[in-house]
Amino acid sequence: MASGWAGDGAVQDQIDATIDDALERARRNLPQGESRHECAECGELIPEARRQALPGVQLCINCQAERDADAAHSSYNRRGSKDSQLR
Template sequence: MTDFFDRAQEMEMRQRDEALARQAAASRPLGASLTHCDDCGEEIPALRREKVPGCTRCVDCQTAAEKALRR
């Protein structure tokens, strides 16, 4: 039984985190880039923010996210 509840709690936490991320993204001005990566917290270089309006991840985290989507 513990495994079932652990999985349910993990799923609830993941859904809550995703909902909070969606809300944060919706409250940002359209096309505004973040200064720091949503995933790792490192600063996003100014050139990337300029060339990719609305970016929310550094290059490394964006690459990792895209690879995860392909799986």
């Protein structure tokens, strides 16, 4: 059922576009190239299994977890909230 001027699949289209944008951004941010043997931030050795699993890895697991936690708090919805679309 359509509401207002939006088409029947408008909400799902917006959800799909948001997911596609997030996937594209994540793929662009994947490391590439040769993996480091030591963490770029703390200098700890990076386990061989991690280096093989992630080409171009630069950080140990602990430093990567800290960076990921910091990044999770800085995300935002670039398409705007539902309330901003209704104004």
